[in-house]
Amino acid sequence: MADTKPHVLLVDSYCSFAYNLAALIKKAIPESILHVIKNDSHTIKDLLPVLSKFSAIVVGPGPGSPDIPTDIGVVCDLWKVAKEDMVPIFGVCLGQQSLGVEHGGKIHRLQTVKHGQVSVVHHNGQEVFAGLPDIKVVRYHSLYITLKEGGDIEELAWSDDEDNGHICMGVRHTSKPFWAVQYHPESVLTDEGGLRIFQNFWKLAKDWNAANRPGFRSPTTIELADSHIWPRTSQRFSTHAVNKSLGKVSYTSVHVPDLNILTIAEFLGASDDSKRFPGQFSMLGCLNDSSPHFTHFVHENYVEVTTGSSKEQHDLTGKDIWTYLDEYREARKVEGGDSTVPFWGGFAGYLTYEAGFGGLGVDVPRKEGHNATNHPDFSLVWVDRSIVVDVNNNQVWIQSLLPNDDAWIQETAKQVAVLPKGPVEAPVAPEGSATVKFPSHDKYVKDIDRCKSYLFSGDSYELCLTGLTHITVSKENAVSTWDRYKILRNANAAPHAGYLRLHPTTFLSSSPERFLSYSRSPGAVCQLRPIKGTVRKLPHITREVAEKMLAGSRKEIAENLMIVDLIRHDLHNAVGEHVDVSKFCGVEEYKTVWQLVSLGLGGLEAQLATWFHDRCPKKRSVELLQNIEGFERGPYSGVFGYWCAGGGGDWSVTIRSVFLHDSKRNGDEEWYIGAGGAITALSEPEAEWEETNVKLNGVVLGFGASC
Numbered sequence: 001m002a003d004t005k006p007h008v009l010l011v012d013s014y015c016s017f018a019y020n021l022a023a024l025i026k027k028a029i030p031e032s033i034l035h036v037i038k039n040d041s042h043t044i045k046d047l048l049p050v051l052s053k054f055s056a057i058v059v060g061p062g063p064g065s066p067d068i069p070t071d072i073g074v075v076c077d078l079w080k081v082a083k084e085d086m087v088p089i090f091g092v093c094l095g096q097q098s099l100g101v102e103h104g105g106k107i108h109r110l111q112t113v114k115h116g117q118v119s120v121v122h123h124n125g126q127e128v129f130a131g132l133p134d135i136k137v138v139r140y141h142s143l144y145i146t147l148k149e150g151g152d153i154e155e156l157a158w159s160d161d162e163d164n165g166h167i168c169m170g171v172r173h174t175s176k177p178f179w180a181v182q183y184h185p186e187s188v189l190t191d192e193g194g195l196r197i198f199q200n201f202w203k204l205a206k207d208w209n210a211a212n213r214p215g216f217r218s219p220t221t222i223e224l225a226d227s228h229i230w231p232r233t234s235q236r237f238s239t240h241a242v243n244k245s246l247g248k249v250s251y252t253s254v255h256v257p258d259l260n261i262l263t264i265a266e267f268l269g270a271s272d273d274s275k276r277f278p279g280q281f282s283m284l285g286c287l288n289d290s291s292p293h294f295t296h297f298v299h300e301n302y303v304e305v306t307t308g309s310s311k312e313q314h315d316l317t318g319k320d321i322w323t324y325l326d327e328y329r330e331a332r333k334v335e336g337g338d339s340t341v342p343f344w345g346g347f348a349g350y351l352t353y354e355a356g357f358g359g360l361g362v363d364v365p366r367k368e369g370h371n372a373t374n375h376p377d378f379s380l381v382w383v384d385r386s387i388v389v390d391v392n393n394n395q396v397w398i399q400s401l402l403p404n405d406d407a408w409i410q411e412t413a414k415q416v417a418v419l420p421k422g423p424v425e426a427p428v429a430p431e432g433s434a435t436v437k438f439p440s441h442d443k444y445v446k447d448i449d450r451c452k453s454y455l456f457s458g459d460s461y462e463l464c465l466t467g468l469t470h471i472t473v474s475k476e477n478a479v480s481t482w483d484r485y486k487i488l489r490n491a492n493a494a495p496h497a498g499y500l501r502l503h504p505t506t507f508l509s510s511s512p513e514r515f516l517s518y519s520r521s522p523g524a525v526c527q528l529r530p531i532k533g534t535v536r537k538l539p540h541i542t543r544e545v546a547e548k549m550l551a552g553s554r555k556e557i558a559e560n561l562m563i564v565d566l567i568r569h570d571l572h573n574a575v576g577e578h579v580d581v582s583k584f585c586g587v588e589e590y591k592t593v594w595q596l597v598s599l600g601l602g603g604l605e606a607q608l609a610t611w612f613h614d615r616c617p618k619k620r621s622v623e624l625l626q627n628i629e630g631f632e633r634g635p636y637s638g639v640f641g642y643w644c645a646g647g648g649g650d651w652s653v654t655i656r657s658v659f660l661h662d663s664k665r666n667g668d669e670e671w672y673i674g675a676g677g678a679i680t681a682l683s684e685p686e687a688e689w690e691e692t693n694v695k696l697n698g699v700v701l702g703f704g705a706s707c
């Protein structure tokens, strides 16, 4: 049975980086089958019958403390199993802390917490550290252990922190097959202390198994409820659409220099416009009375579909909204469009921040399903007819998913070709035409303290704290929402600018940030493009100065690194092993701000639901923020964009955006904007307040205000 593959169990303690660890384990032990469970999904009694079938176990990092039972779950029991059930275990961070505490060690708070910080680790060259030089590693911890003198746990590695002094960074059990490290071997900036540590662990584990588990053979399979194998192999739609003949997208393309997308939008009556790359593609959905509009509120078990003046409710009993949308799109899958055009038609719209809670198991505390002023959590239209402009190449595509729609395509192409050329003038928002009610400075600063207390207690590494701003425009000063968009577009031009008018929501965005894009299969590539690190554009802030303030700052790099590790985890979850960070902490210039931007890429097309459903801005952090902020964010900090009917999609992060609910349009208009920033252990309250104002400023300029 020499060819049976070893099974490895990863116990995830709700870590933001669990799949980075999974990827590292698979890299170190490529032949292994990796099973993943949560630390609270099984008791030790559930695990005992299968434990002896595993070749090794990894217990991962996580929020909280190893001496709080609900934080550590089953991990603390794994160290205590009898010899006949014993399996080699490697602990990471919280895992090391648990190993120490369960063997008489003490847990303490660091004087200076280390979140996203690189340190040099010294070691004695023994066991998992064999053959390694001193290593540079990334740390994410607020707590640390001191070991019991003369106890069973022996220190192998340590750091000498300027601020904290000697900190234990690696240990082993003197008689059992247990090893652990305090730092994060899976972080993108940990190099030699990553892969080689796991390779060493695997060698030690194999040796221990050979010497201590006579007759041990890996079984072909292990049945374990509430677990999954990583990488996930299930492809939701692999069973259909293979032999099905696909619908066709018809299009024509015309070369029209200097044609502004706004001119086309206005010619069509202004619909939906969003830019893909800075300056490359702009899209317009050409809606009509037969375009279906889908809305859904979390907690409600139906989707409302509005087509013209008819409304239907589609029952969601037995399926979730994601499956509903996936099935709708799959049934309308098309081929035959121009492969250079990212959008041929399909779903376009937005999802709220709360739309992502279901997959995290976080509740949205709404008394009723929704009230008259809630924006729907899912608001999407199916776009049959569309126009896409490649601004770089002056090319315009007129496309339709409808059968026999050539007459519309040709007629529209003819009209588009003769539209007026050149820039479109935006109206001006007169100063003082709007009343802006900013969030309370005192509350924000106080809330930063609350965030920091959670960062110091080990419950989170980074919390994006936000506040809501309300803008009232009196009836006399109101301009059309389209004009408002033009003003905003002019004041705060942005690569992911967008206008959506989806009843009851008007949605204007000047977002600089992509959440996720993925190209069409085959050979699809996913891209995540997170921004963390913001500086106001001022005359004296040249590129050189901005680079020093962002890429040259330990605080800003840490803030960005945490997000990069987080999106690597998201990518590994969705696409498996092949994930790259192709840009780390680049400084980019936008109209009103400088931003620190990274870029993560993954191979293979992921299922739509995997992206949005399982995306974890981490359960505990979301719950903490929900509690601290005390409001629903709604569309703010959700996503907007499209899923193309031919495959692929592009979604932006809904920031630097304003929203108007139709119920707030009668008489004075009341818009709202969210703004915030990532709070880390290194945050200074007044600087964070200034940063949220910088972000708000770009948007309130669209109302003739500033801050």
Ligand SMILES: C=C(O[C@@H]1C=C(C(=O)O)C=C[C@H]1O)C(=O)O
Pocket (backbone or CB within 6 Å): 464, 466, 513, 531, 532, 533, 534, 653, 655, 656, 674, 675, 676, 677, 678, 695
């Ligand atoms: C939360 C916002 O921005 C987020 C926070 C950033 C930061 O902390 O630097 C940068 C970009 C966004 O991901 C916002 O604009 O409201």
Ligand SMILES: NC(=O)CC[C@H](N)C(=O)O
Pocket (backbone or CB within 6 Å): 060, 061, 062, 063, 064, 065, 092, 093, 094, 095, 140, 141, 142, 143, 144, 457, 458, 459
């Ligand atoms: N990354 C981790 O596992 C962190 C462990 C623990 N919550 C701490 O902050 O120290």
